[in-house]
Amino acid sequence: MERRMIVERLDPLIHPPARLQLLALLSDVSEMEFGTARDLLGVSDSVLSKHLAQLSDGGYIELRKATVNTRQRTWIACTAAGRNAFKSHVAALQALASGRAPSTD
Incomplete structure (x- = not known):
């Protein structure tokens, strides 16, 4: 898969670092309190x-x-x-970094 197609698989809603980090934090828990997320991300x-x-x-x-x-x-x-969406976005980032096509599962 060419790089342009990989870049097109990146999710612009998830791509900003704070959103990507937040979804990474949420991916392993059922829920997280706002203050905990704020403190872990280091944002206001x-x-x-x-x-x-x-x-x-x-x-x-x-x-x-x-x-x-x-x-x-x-x-x-x-x-x-x-x-x-997070899983697909991470797969596209990994594919972009490694130069290989992302998996579609």
């Missing part, structure tokens, strides 16, 4: 909120709000579509 609340809005609009994550000890918390979960 507003930056994370903007990325979450984009990923939510794209159907890659779901947000759940809950009250814990009288404080409202936001929980982030990756959807099946988000997990599949």
Whole structure:
């Protein structure tokens, strides 16, 4: 597969580093609290909120709000579509780095 075709398989919604890192964090957990994600990514609340809005609009994550000890918390979960998109994006990145065609599974 030529490089142009590999680049076309990159997902522009996932490609920004903070979104890619967030989906990587979410890929191994059922959900993550907003503050934990913010701290692990090293971004501000507003930056994370903007990325979450984009990923939510794209159907890659779901947000759940809950009250814990009288404080409202936001929980982030990756959807099946988000997990599949992340897996495909990583495969395309690996193919681009190695010069081989990405797998289609």
